[in-house]
Amino acid sequence: xxxxxxxxxxxxxxxxxxxxxxxxxxxxxxxxxxxxxxxxxxxxxxxxxxxxxxxxxxxxxxxxxxxxxxxxxxxxxxxxxxxxxxxxxxxxxxxxxxxxxxxxxxxxxxxxxxxxxxxxxxxxxxxxxxxxxxxxxxxxxxxxxxxxxxxxxxxxxxxxxxxxxxxxxxxxxxxxxxxxxxxxxxxxxxxxxxxxxxxxxxxxxxxxxxxxxxxxxxxxxxxxxxxxxxxxxxxxxxxx
Numbered sequence: 001x002x003x004x005x006x007x008x009x010x011x012x013x014x015x016x017x018x019x020x021x022x023x024x025x026x027x028x029x030x031x032x033x034x035x036x037x038x039x040x041x042x043x044x045x046x047x048x049x050x051x052x053x054x055x056x057x058x059x060x061x062x063x064x065x066x067x068x069x070x071x072x073x074x075x076x077x078x079x080x081x082x083x084x085x086x087x088x089x090x091x092x093x094x095x096x097x098x099x100x101x102x103x104x105x106x107x108x109x110x111x112x113x114x115x116x117x118x119x120x121x122x123x124x125x126x127x128x129x130x131x132x133x134x135x136x137x138x139x140x141x142x143x144x145x146x147x148x149x150x151x152x153x154x155x156x157x158x159x160x161x162x163x164x165x166x167x168x169x170x171x172x173x174x175x176x177x178x179x180x181x182x183x184x185x186x187x188x189x190x191x192x193x194x195x196x197x198x199x200x201x202x203x204x205x206x207x208x209x210x211x212x213x214x215x216x217x218x219x220x221x222x223x224x225x226x227x228x229x230x231x232x233x234x235x236x237x238x239x240x
Contacts, residue, residue, distance in 0.1 A: 003070065003174050003175040004067070004173055004174050005174075006174065006187055009067070009173045009174060009187070009189075012065040012066060012067050012173075013065065013189065015064065015065055016061060016064065016065065018064075019060075019061055019064045021057060021194075021197070022057075023197055025053055025056070025057070026050060026053050026197040026198065026200075026201045027201060029046070029049035029050050029052070029053045029201070030046060030049075030050065030201040030202075030204055030205055032045070032049055033045040033046030033049050033050075033205055034046070034205060034208055039208075039209040039212045039213040039216045040095070040209075040213075040216050042205060042208065042209055043092060043095075043205060043206065043209050043216065043217065044092055044095055044096060044099075046201070046202060046205035047089070047092045047096075047162075047202065048096075048161070048162065050198050050201055050202055051163075051164075051165065051168060051198070053197075053198075054165065054168055054169065054194050054198055055168055057194060058168070058169070058171070058191060058194070061191070067173050068173075069171040069172060069173055070172050070173060070174065070175070070176050071171055071172055071176070072176070073155075073156065074154070074155045074156070075155070075176055075179065076146075076150055076152075076155040076156070077179035077180060078167070078170050078179065078188075079146055079147040079150040079155075079157070079167075080141060080144060080145060080146055080147070081137060081140065081141065081166075081170070082126065082129075082136065082137060082140040082228055083147060083164060083166050083167065083228065083229040084131060084166070084226055084227065084228055084229070085164045085165075085166075085226070085227075085229050085232070086222065086223055086224070086225060086226050087221075087222045087223075087225040087226075087227070087232060088202070088206060088217065088222040088223050089164055089165070090227075090229060090232035090233070090236075091217075091222065091232075092162075093159065093162050093164065093229075094232075094233070094236050096159065096161075096162040097109075097159055097162070100159075104158075107158070108149070108158050108159065109237070109240075111148075111149075111151070111158060112148055112233060112237050113237060115148050116148075116230075116234050116237060119145060119146075122143045122144075122145045123145070123230055123234070125143055126139075126140050126143055126145060126228065126230075127228065127231060131226075137184050138183055138184050141183040141184055142183065145230075147229065147230075148229065148230050148233050148234075149163070149229075149233075164229065165194075165195065165198060166190075169190055169191040169192060169194055169195075170188060170189070170190045171188065171189050171190075171191075172185070172187070172188045172189070173189065174187050203223060206219055206220075206222070206223060207219060
């Protein structure tokens with residue numbers, strides 16, 4: 001099977017200069033979330049709706065470029081990259097897990113308990129890495145540390161519908177073996193410019209929620225504390 005060349009992908013990525021990102025779609029998702037009656041429901045709905053809009057915008061960009069990612073279920077090499085999120089996102093993800101049906105929720109919690117036992121030494125290493133260091137991703141990948149929510153038997157995400165933004169914006173349009181053969185492939189693409197509309201509207205939802213009930217969120221601190229997803233999930237498990 002033949003795959004796109006780097007030159008072809010780069011040319012098609014250049015056509016995004018004429019792609020018009022519809023910011024109003026993010027605003028509509030924000031307003032839909034704020035229609036919920038309870039502050040916590042507003043926050044969770046906003047998180048999922050805005051993430052869904054990110055995925056929708058990426059689909060539209062793929063159509064604009066005439067490309068489809070070669071990523072497929074069971075290919076989980078990107079799940080070994082550092083996932084850095086703000087505390088607010090981690091808290092919403094945890095709330096989403098707590099709202100799952102009992103069997104699925106208990107399975108995830110048992111998985112996390114075993115995960116933090118099995119990977120204790122590697123976690124201590126990656127937690128000491130400097131996020132601003134250019135070699136951070138490479139040093140993290142060398143540890144071959146899976147995301148806490150990756151089921152390594154099936155190579156699938158255990159909380160797929162609630163997976164954070166970095167998991168959605170990282171794609172490969174070329175041979176999937178690039179991800180298999182390189183720790184940090186330069187040919188993959190991360191649509192980080194989508195963060196602005198996502199973060200801006202999530203911030204507005206958080207402001208509304210904090211105004212209505214400051215017990216739901218510690219605003220703005222929860223938006224300024226960033227860390228590795230495993231750190232936040234371990235903190236949650238330790239507090240149980």
